[in-house]
Amino acid sequence: MKLKPIEEQVVVVTGSSSGIGLATVRLAASRGAKVFLIARNEAALREAVQGIRAEGGDAAYATADVGDEAEVLAAAQTAIARFGRIDSWVNNAGVAIYAPLLDTPEEEHQRLFRTNYFGTVHGCRTAIRHLRENGGALVTVGSIAGDMPSPILGAYTASKHALKAYVESLRIEVRMAALPVSISLVKPSGIATPIAEHAANHLEGEARIPPPPYDPALVAEAILDCCTRRVREVTVGGVGRAQALFAQHFPALFDRLAPLVAPLLHTDTLPKTRTDNLAKVAADGEERSATEVGKPFSLYTSAARHPGLLAAGLTATALLVYAGTRRRRG
Structure with a gap:
């Protein structure tokens, strides 16, 4: 199966009224794709679509709560x-809770899973229904949190673990059924989007992105890669990848050091946000955090997105080392 160039595609993105989703539809539209936005905030969606059209792009939207499969199906139609x-189809909608697990209200915990996990399930089921005949890409935005535990963000982390397991199991079943659908998992590190400002925050002071945050444009680039070529998974941000590897190989030490991140x-230096978008629509329309600046470049992610260049670079380095060794011996 060969995926289309992005300029020939119709790309659907959930959670596209802010953050990574908004950055993705804007980037895709700037490269010639027709984009369709799905989120709960109609005012933010309308503004985003008008902005894309003003730049010469082709965009439309539908309001939907991804936790309701009927609404997702209607949006796809x-x-x-x-x-x-x-x-x-890009599953991107997500919400967060900042609280110790034992202090996380049950209603909020269930609502988070309704969006982060079941929103992905509904998106995958809907997407494959439309992609199984003519083929295409199904991309899900997970998180590096799906590869390791975390204090304070435990409910969010648990949902990303569940999401990862679902996507990886679905990939096997899609292959078993010989469906022409490429299934990718994008795993961002901390990204400087408004997610902390939109989170249900039970901490003292304003919630912050796990450091160091990266710019959402890096994730948007990785998502479009997955739309145009078969990618199993990609991590955005070398620091997050290093943290996950550390947690995997040194779990006991990670458990002792992780509380230092809490x-x-x-931060107490900023006023605490009084509203969240967990169960209701909050202010949207921004790609980036109002308080934190993301790193604009990740050497690790660039290498992961271009494995051929990485292999060529490693080969060239090896040849240079070998040539230098021969000269010293000569």
Whole structure:
């Protein structure tokens, strides 16, 4: 199966009223794709679509809560009616809770899973229904949190573990059924989006992104890679990848050191956000955090997105080392 160039695609993105989703639809539209936005905030969606059209792009939207499968199915039908097909579907909608697990309200915990986990399930089921005939890409935005535990963000982390397991199991079943669908998992490190400002925050002081945050444009680039070529998974941000490897290989030491991160997840120097988007629509429309600046480059992610260049670089380095060794011996 060969995926289409991005300029020939219709790309659907959930959670596209802010953050990574908004950055992705804007980037895709700037490269010629037709984009369809799905989120709960109609005002933010309308503004985003108007902005894309003003730049010469082709965009449309539908409001939907991804936790409700009927609404996701209806949104997909609207996309089909508008553009005639779907070539790539990106599951991106997500919410967060900042609280110790034992202090996390049950209602909030269930609502988070309804969005982060079941929202992915509903998106995958809907996407494959439309992609199974003509093929395409199904991309899910998970998190590096799905590869390791975390204090304070435990409910969010648990949902990303569940999401990862679902996507990886689905990939096997899609292969068993010989469906022409590429299934990718994108795992961002901490990204400087408004997610902390939008989170249900039970801490003292304003919630913060796990440090060091990266710019959402890096994730958008990785997502579009997955829309145009078969990618199993990619981690965005070398620091997050290093943390996950450390947790995997030295779990006991990681358990002892992880609490040192907890104080970095909130600050008393900023006023605490009084609203969240866990169960209701909050202010949207921004790609980036209002308080934190993300790193604009990740050498690790660039290498992961271009494995051929990485292999060539390693080969060239090895040859240079070998040549230097021969000269010294000569």
